[in-house]
Amino acid sequence: MIEMKNVSKWYGDFHVLNNCSTVVEKGEVVVVCGPSGSGKSTLIKCVNGLEPFQEGTVTFDGISVGESKTNLTKLRSRIGMVFQNFELFPHISVIKNIRLAQEKVLGRSEEEAKKRGMELLERVGLAEQALKYPGQLSGGQQQRVAIARGLAMDPDAMLFDEPTSALDPEMINEVLDVMVELAQEGMTMMVVTHEMGFAKKVANRVIFMDEGRIEEDCSKDAFFGDTRGERAQLFLSKILNH
Amino acid sequence: MNYNWNWGILITEPYMGWIFSGLGWTLLVAISAWVIAFTLGSVIGIMRTLDQPILRAIGATYVEIFRNIPLLVQMFLWYFIFPELLPEEAGLWVKRGIPMPEFWTAVICLGTYTASRVAEQVRAGINAISQGQRQAARAIGLSPAQVYRYVLLPISYRTIIPPMTSEFLGIFKNSSLALTIGVLELTAQTRQIEEYTFQGFEAFTAATILYIIVTFIVMFFMARVEKKVSIPGVTSIGAK
Numbered sequence: 126m127i128e129m130k131n132v133s134k135w136y137g138d139f140h141v142l143n144n145c146s147t148v149v150e151k152g153e154v155v156v157v158c159g160p161s162g163s164g165k166s167t168l169i170k171c172v173n174g175l176e177p178f179q180e181g182t183v184t185f186d187g188i189s190v191g192e193s194k195t196n197l198t199k200l201r202s203r204i205g206m207v208f209q210n211f212e213l214f215p216h217i218s219v220i221k222n223i224r225l226a227q228e229k230v231l232g233r234s235e236e237e238a239k240k241r242g243m244e245l246l247e248r249v250g251l252a253e254q255a256l257k258y259p260g261q262l263s264g265g266q267q268q269r270v271a272i273a274r275g276l277a278m279d280p281d282a283m284l285f286d287e288p289t290s291a292l293d294p295e296m297i298n299e300v301l302d303v304m305v306e307l308a309q310e311g312m313t314m315m316v317v318t319h320e321m322g323f324a325k326k327v328a329n330r331v332i333f334m335d336e337g338r339i340e341e342d343c344s345k346d347a348f349f350g351d352t353r354g355e356r357a358q359l360f361l362s363k364i365l366n367h
Numbered sequence: 368m369n370y371n372w373n374w375g376i377l378i379t380e381p382y383m384g385w386i387f388s389g390l391g392w393t394l395l396v397a398i399s400a401w402v403i404a405f406t407l408g409s410v411i412g413i414m415r416t417l418d419q420p421i422l423r424a425i426g427a428t429y430v431e432i433f434r435n436i437p438l439l440v441q442m443f444l445w446y447f448i449f450p451e452l453l454p455e456e457a458g459l460w461v462k463r464g465i466p467m468p469e470f471w472t473a474v475i476c477l478g479t480y481t482a483s484r485v486a487e488q489v490r491a492g493i494n495a496i497s498q499g500q501r502q503a504a505r506a507i508g509l510s511p512a513q514v515y516r517y518v519l520l521p522i523s524y525r526t527i528i529p530p531m532t533s534e535f536l537g538i539f540k541n542s543s544l545a546l547t548i549g550v551l552e553l554t555a556q557t558r559q560i561e562e563y564t565f566q567g568f569e570a571f572t573a574a575t576i577l578y579i580i581v582t583f584i585v586m587f588f589m590a591r592v593e594k595k596v597s598i599p600g601v602t603s604i605g606a607k
């Protein structure tokens with residue numbers, strides 16, 4: 126479904142992504158981890174073309190992301206994305222956040238969009254909050270709305286960029302629960318996270334990045350077993366011990 | 368000082384009529400110029416935030432030119448020089464053909480000048496929105512125009528209501544410069560009353576009070592607007 130081949134990206138002299146290649150099959154859940162600044166966000170933003178790259182190819186469902194003739198807007202509507210800081214649109218209500226792209230991008234009618242939106246809010250446990258504004262919700266609630274907003278487009282894959290790292294500890298699980306459920310239903314997911322519990326529970330594979338390189342790309346069992354490399358070992362011991 | 372106060376002059380015709388006609392022209396000039404300033408300023412301000420370098424450069428050049436030439440000089444340029452630069456017939460038409468050439472010159476001058484200031488407010492408002500917010504809007508599949516239409520503009524116009532109010536009041540005050548090219552707006556009428564009656568103090572007091580009253584009405588109204596469009600749960604956007 127997602128295929129990255131020898132992707133490289135520079136900011137001036139700085140090599141943010143160094144020859145990155147990986148494949149995410151349909152229905153697979155891939156967790157991306159690694160130290161701060163290693164290029165995780167940049168990597169997953171290459172998938173939906175939010176970050177341009179200079180070398181290599183990224184294809185989504187056979188469509189080349191980097192090519193100028195690709196209709197990126199259309200492609201993006203097929204890939205949901207959830208951000209660290211939620212990024213709901215603050216000036217419209219929760220339900221309108223979920224309706225907006227359904228109506229303006231997919232061309233659904235208001236009733237259709239509202240119906241789909243309410244189903245998803247129900248599913249993430251926030252149906253009563255539909256008419257509130259994002260600023261009136263807790264972080265965990267906002268992030269669940271953001272997931273619902275992505276799902277409302279009936280995407281073929283979902284990207285998550287540290288979806289729980291801006292949350293207070295007591296709210297992390299309410300968001301992870303939604304993500305676990307999604308993974309178990311077979312959604313194709315690429316998830317940047319340091320929540321190793323989530324990785325152990327639902328990931329098929331784990332990618333470990335360091336200094337712009339994909340240092341490890343292996344099955345969950347291999348990663349949490351003892352076949353991983355030294356740096357991944359070090360990284361894992363750091364995040365598991367704090 | 369031997370001054371004969373005569374407040375009665377203010378309610379004597381034709382002087383009372385002059386004052387109100389002056390006020391009417393002032394408002395007409397200010398509001399018409401604001402229409403230009405708001406639309407043109409928004410376009411220029413948006414251009415300065417786009418990805419295309421050419422559009423950004425055009426926007427920046429516009430702002431630098433119009434913001435940095437003194438307004439009075441611009442008024443004279445539009446009135447005396449601009450018609451001469453046109454082909455002869457067009458120039459003649461601008462000078463005599465159109466009805467009320469002074470009025471239109473003042474409106475265009477104030478409008479294009481204030482547009483450069485409005486553009487800076489619009490640009491600042493858009494740029495204050497976080498990168499994450501734009502990325503979220505693009506990520507969900509909105510086209511570049513839709514990102515502006517549904518996300519960036521509704522948020523930024525809300526945040527710039529206070530400075531935009533100042534810009535409108537600026538146009539209103541600057542409209543007094545229109546008297547230099549012969550528009551009989553409030554200040555011009557006041558001077559005329561002084562020349563006819565020597566009751567300058569009364570006339571200028573009346574004008575001052577009228578300027579203040581209009582300012583208060585505008586500020587009151589805009590505070591209401593700001594409250595009405597404020598976003599529940601958000602105290603200041605762009606603070607992120």
Ligand SMILES: Nc1ncnc2c1ncn2[C@@H]1O[C@H](COP(=O)(O)OP(=O)(O)OP(=O)(O)O)[C@@H](O)[C@H]1O
Binds near residue numbers: 136160161162165
């Ligand atoms: N616009 C930019 N210009 C220059 N350098 C940048 C820019 N954006 C990101 N970087 C750098 O690129 C590197 C990778 O950034 P990225 O956000 O992908 O890291 P990350 O792995 O997601 O880190 P974190 O865990 O902190 O989110 C960082 O060192 C960052 O400083």
Ligand SMILES: [Mg+2]
Binds near residue numbers: 165166167286287
């Ligand atoms: Mg990141």
